[in-house]
Amino acid sequence: MINVALPKGRLGEKVYAMFEKAGYECPSIKEVNRKLVFENEEKRIRYFWVKPSDVSIYVERGAADIGVAGKDILLEYRPDVYELLDLNIGKCCMAVAAPKDFYDNGVRTLKVATKFSNIARTYYNGLGREIDIIHLNGSIELAPILGLSDVIVDIVETGATLRENNLEVFETIVPISARLIANKTGFQFKTKEIEAVARKLGEMIQP
């Protein structure tokens, strides 16, 4: 039996559709109820929905053998897992954004508001720029508007929220997409099953 952690939400639904198309369907997952775990005994697969940012924890700790997590989560939390596939869905980018009239003269410490402290720290360390990280859990775009920060580091999909708040992308840090990850121990004992899932999903990836 392979345990799969799926991210709740739109991305998770897209991911499940890929698993279904690959022959790992589990009809009970589409029933409207409060169940958390869905199993197809015949296909030897068990799914569970978890918060997207928790997928890597479930996989790293072995509660799930495989899972689908955004590259943003993998870069931020750096779980010790195998990253088997880029599913090429859920595409967006991690970017530095700021008010349109912002100019960084490089003299004073840059105040950076973000949910992704590790990604921001690594990026600015690479530039040798001194920063003050303000860790926020939501509504990051508000920070530069109210003067809490100079810039933000956040995920940008269409850029609509930024535009509506008079912000714009200054730098793209890294492109993001959904990745198939696997627990390292689980992979040793279920190698063939996990390889089969990865191969079948791989065949469906759109360029």
Next chain:
Amino acid sequence: MNENIFKQDEKALFPLRRLYRSYGYLPFKMNKFEEYDFYLQNKEFLVSDRVITFNDTDGKLLALKPDVTLSIVKNSKDIPGFKQKVYYDENVYRVSGSTHRFREILQTGVECIGDIDLYDLFEAISLAAQSLRVISERYVLQISHLGILSSLLKQASNNDTFILKASKCIAEKNTHDLQKLCLEYEISDEETCNLCSFVGIYGDRKSVLTRLEPLCKTSEAKEALDVLKALSELLDKTSYSSSIFFDFSIVNDMSYYNGIVFKGFLEGICQGVLSGGQYDNLLRRMNRRSGAVGFALYLDLLEDLPAESDPFDVDVVLLYDETVSVSDLAERASLLTADGKSVSAQKVVPEKLRYRSLIDLRKES
């Protein structure tokens, strides 16, 4: 004796000691503390540079040891033809990756330091596999050779940042980001293809060796391949051969390790429980001529092994009060324990105590 009274790590310790002694490894006992200066000089070889420090009575700064190998290496000697073979079971004090707090970690392991050869590499791998087998029948030992990895990476580029990032991708079995990285660093199509196919080479030893052959073009890689072939042939003759595989995603620190590296997994434990390899590089950095190979087994992780839990805390609760004579109570308890039962003498039954039977001595008196 009832096996259930032993925790998983305690259960493993005695057969492991017996195993290491049977191959002539002698116990190595060390101090709980080392001078902090020693770790400061060798901090690049520590898993984490954070150590617990304190001042001795003479003001000298000491540290609770975060690592065992460094202390063993420090106390070993370079004598041509001589090999020091030791085993240990010691607590180390490190910051845990998940909690970011210091933890006491019980680890056991072996180190063979000196004029090491192919037999010593085989012996270390053999002991690693047998150590895993002592604990569980469901185990896997993965072996890699850093000579092949470093040769392939150096063939592709001399850029240190590329080598670091590519090693990370290889450790993650991540071909998609490795391809992008090769594109970014303008690596030739042929080298990109070599590196990406290298990620996919793992599993059964024979098939790995066949697939690896065309990738090993430099003398360094060919030499490493010969070592893997020789080890595989030796392992073919062992009873644990089918649990040992080749997997080049084991990318241990190349400033510490140089030749073979290996990692052991037990079903039910989410991370590797055993880690080791050949670490001549560490000795070179300490201006030593010897070579070395060894491994550590993280006994604290064995807690996660599935175990049968006893549904009862105690077999018999003996209830007594002042009407019961102490000598009667003592005699009854003694009789029951002699019969192999565990006994808890109580005046009232503890609220959450799970017991098989209750003997109320108050009624009998």
